[in-house]
Amino acid sequence: MKRSIIITSIFEPTEAVKAFAKFKDYDLIVVGDEKSPENWHCENTTYLSIDEQNKLGYQLTQHLPYNHYSRKMLGYLLAMENKADLRIDTDDDNIPKQNWSFPLNEHKYDCIEENEGFVNIYQLFTDQKIWPRGLPLNLINKRFDFKVLLNEKNCNVGIWQGLADEDPDVDAIY
Structure with missing residues (x-):
């Protein structure tokens, strides 16, 4: 590969x-x-x-x-x-950890169906009040129900993007 x-x-x-x-x-x-x-x-x-x-x-x-x-x-x-x-x-300030890797491209993954609109995917990783750059501001207080939104299916991922542990890119409002 x-x-x-x-x-x-x-x-x-x-x-x-x-x-x-x-x-x-x-x-x-x-x-x-x-x-x-x-x-x-x-x-x-x-x-x-x-x-x-x-x-x-x-x-x-x-x-x-x-x-x-x-x-x-x-x-x-x-x-x-x-x-x-x-x-x-990735970014020039994201230092890879010792066990750094990415999952397979083709595999079964939890996915959000098409046409669901914007979601705050960070809510899957933390309870902190944080949102990804570009999330419409009227959605920053919304709690998304990922039990309903996520469905496992076969995927072929084109580009993986990782998350930063300590210094994520966020918008100026944050």
Whole structure:
């Protein structure tokens, strides 16, 4: 199985990037931006500078704003072009734990049916009042009934994204 980890960064290689670069069974793709250091380099890493992004030939490149998280999509496309079976999205400040791994792509998982709208998935992991970035503010106080919402079914997951233990990305309102 071919696996890729995709990260965006505007910093020199961080502790997290260096740790992910040591995983021999994964291809690490770091997508830079205008604020990224000019001579960015990390062993065992494919770094996509702005120039490299433009050389990829993806039509999407011209539509993505600079200095924006959405440029990470170019890393997803490169991973797919490289035939990665597993594509993992993480951040340059998420240091992997000792037992870091991701589940299988194809497996039976608890899923939320289509057209359920927005849900606060963090409620599956904590009782703390916290919500993921992008959750409509009129839903931050709602308690979701996951006993009703979740149903086990066969899945083929395209991109896994992990959660941060101590310093999650949250919106400015939080």
